Amino acid sequence: MFKRIPEKEIMEGEQATAYSNADFSEPHNLFVELISKLSMSRECSTILDIGIGDADIAIRLLKRFPKVHITGFDGSLTMLKYAEDKINKNQLAGKIDCRHGFIGDDLINDEKFDLVVSNSVLHHIKQTQSFWRLIKKATKEGGKFFIMDLLRPNSVDAAVALVEQYASDESAQLKKDFYNSLLAAYNLNEIEEQLQENSILDFNIQQITDRHFIVFGSMFA
Numbered sequence: 001m002f003k004r005i006p007e008k009e010i011m012e013g014e015q016a017t018a019y020s021n022a023d024f025s026e027p028h029n030l031f032v033e034l035i036s037k038l039s040m041s042r043e044c045s046t047i048l049d050i051g052i053g054d055a056d057i058a059i060r061l062l063k064r065f066p067k068v069h070i071t072g073f074d075g076s077l078t079m080l081k082y083a084e085d086k087i088n089k090n091q092l093a094g095k096i097d098c099r100h101g102f103i104g105d106d107l108i109n110d111e112k113f114d115l116v117v118s119n120s121v122l123h124h125i126k127q128t129q130s131f132w133r134l135i136k137k138a139t140k141e142g143g144k145f146f147i148m149d150l151l152r153p154n155s156v157d158a159a160v161a162l163v164e165q166y167a168s169d170e171s172a173q174l175k176k177d178f179y180n181s182l183l184a185a186y187n188l189n190e191i192e193e194q195l196q197e198n199s200i201l202d203f204n205i206q207q208i209t210d211r212h213f214i215v216f217g218s219m220f221a
Contacts, residue, residue: 001154007184009075009124010102011177016078018173020054027212031119031148032060034208038216040146041065044114048072048138050103050131051121055083058096061117073099073107104130112140122149123185132198139219146216150185151207159183162211182211191215 011019035041045068049058052072061070074080080098087096101107103125116139118131125131135145153159159182167175186194188205191213195203203217 001152001187002156002183004152004186004190005180005183006126007124007180009126012076012078014173015177016054016076016082018171018177020056020079020082022167022170022174024056027148027209028057028060028119030208030212031057031117032064034148034214035061035115035117035146036064038146040115040144040216041068044068044144046071046113046115048108048111048113048116050116050118050134050138051075051124052083052096052098053079053119055086055096055098057117057119058083059086059090059092062092062095069095069097071097071099071108071111071113073101075100075102103134108134108138111138112143113138114140114143116143116145118147118149120149120181122147122191123152123181128186128194129198132194132200136198136200136219141220142218144216144218146214148208148212148214150181151211151213152185152187153182153211156183166211188213 047068047070049070049072052058052074058070058072080100083098087093099107116135139145159179163175163179167178203215205215207213
C-alpha cells in the first residue's frame, strides 16, 4: 500500500464543470439506497450535506424522502452555481438551503441535524480532525451520520485500472481528477484511526465496492 498523495481540497472552474457533467448515477443512487436500507432516514426531518457539490445527491435524497429539509454547504462557488441550477430545474427551491463556506468555518452556528451526510469529501481533506469535529457538532444527540467516500487502492497500477474501468468514456479532466482522488483517498485503517482519535465510538465501517467505503453510526454525548 503506497502513502496517500493529497490533492486540492476545492474543485473550481474546469474541474467543477467536469464533475457536474459526469454521470455519477450509479454511486449516487447507491448512496441513497444505503441510507434507506440502513434506516438512517427514519424519523428524520433535517439533513446536513457536507460538501453538497452540485446538489445531485441532495436532489436524489429529496425524491426518496420528500418530507426532509436539507442544508448543504460547499467551498466551491462554481459547484454552488450548478447546484442552484439543478435545484431550480427540479423545482426544489425552499427544500434545499445551500451555503458557501469551508469545513472549519462557523456555517451552522448551533444548528443540530437528525442526519449528517457527506459523499466524496473526506479524501480532499488533509487535516481530517476538522471534518469529524463538524460531524460531532452538527449531529443532534441520538442523531445519525452517514459518510461515503473513495478508498485508496493497493497500488498506483490498481488506480489506473479503476479509472479505465469506470471513467473510460468521461472527459480527460474527469479521468485525471478521478485518478488523483484515488491516490488521495484514505484506507479503512486510517479511517478507523480518525474516528477513534475524535472519540466517535458508535460506528460501522464497510467496504461496499472496489472503490468505495461507508462509515455510519449514531452520535451520543
